Amino acid sequence: QKEVEQNSGPLSVPEGAIASLNCTYSDRGSQSFFWYRQYSGKSPELIMSIYSNGDKEDGRFTAQLNKASQYVSLLIRDSQPSDSATYLCAVRANYGRSQGNLIFGKGTKLSVKP
Amino acid sequence: EAGVTQFPSHSVIEKGQTVTLRCDPISGHDNLYWYRRVMGKEIKFLLHFVKESKQDESGMPNNRFLAERTGGTYSTLKVQPAELEDSGVYFCASSQDRGQPQHFGDGTRLSIL
Numbered sequence: 670q671k672e673v674e675q676n677s678g679p680l681s682v683p684e685g686a687i688a689s690l691n692c693t694y695s696d697r698g699s700q701s702f703f704w705y706r707q708y709s710g711k712s713p714e715l716i717m718s719i720y721s722n723g724d725k726e727d728g729r730f731t732a733q734l735n736k737a738s739q740y741v742s743l744l745i746r747d748s749q750p751s752d753s754a755t756y757l758c759a760v761r762a763n764y765g766r767s768q769g770n771l772i773f774g775k776g777t778k779l780s781v782k783p
Numbered sequence: 784e785a786g787v788t789q790f791p792s793h794s795v796i797e798k799g800q801t802v803t804l805r806c807d808p809i810s811g812h813d814n815l816y817w818y819r820r821v822m823g824k825e826i827k828f829l830l831h832f833v834k835e836s837k838q839d840e841s842g843m844p845n846n847r848f849l850a851e852r853t854g855g856t857y858s859t860l861k862v863q864p865a866e867l868e869d870s871g872v873y874f875c876a877s878s879q880d881r882g883q884p885q886h887f888g889d890g891t892r893l894s895i896l
Contacts, residue, residue: 673825705887712786712787712874712890713826714887718884757826762828768881769816769831769838770831770839770842771818771828771876771885772828773818773827775824775825
């Protein structure tokens with residue numbers, strides 16, 4: 670059973686701080702990794718994708734991937750109250766006919782306090 | 784560009800009844816996916832269409848669930864007869880090709896009484 674693990678939180682950070690969200694995955698052959706943000710009752714919204722080891726930055730967001738450790742993280746700099754949401758880590762399945770579908774973690778709930 | 788749309792947003796039915804969920808993917812997206820999130824659990828894959836063909840239905844829980852995508856445009860997911868454990872949020876996602884990121888709809892919240 671391929672798995673993605675996240676700390677469910679809640680993770681609480683003050684406004685302006687760096688929020689660090691972490692995720693581990695079990696399938697060593699995985700190649701594609703995604704972070705989605707989900708507000709309550711809304712659709713998961715893609716905020717970052719990463720495919721290679723190292724860091725990928727987009728505005729206040731930085732995704733970090735370490736395939737050797739099977740670890741992917743998301744850093745949010747200068748956190749804002751509007752960043753308060755559940756952050757979902759997803760890994761694209763890499764086996765058989767399942768190539769393409771996403772395997773999700775349970776999500777980490779982030780709360781940014783003004 | 785319109786996003787992925789799902790209908791209805793909420794559905795409350797009694798055990799044993801039938802419910803049909805609909806998903807309209809982003810125009811031009813050949814790949815359509817159904818996922819489900821039951822309370823306290825992670826979002827889990829149900830099945831994947833490429834155009835009108837079922838590419839992978841390994842996540843479908845049992846034969847009470849039937850998905851179709853006639854003409855390769857919108858898709859329906861029918862649950863017949865519904866059981867209590869089918870309650871949850873059903874998400875649809877689409878992508879232009881399999882290697883592209885998936886875009887999700889707002890989901891249908893299904894409650895079985």
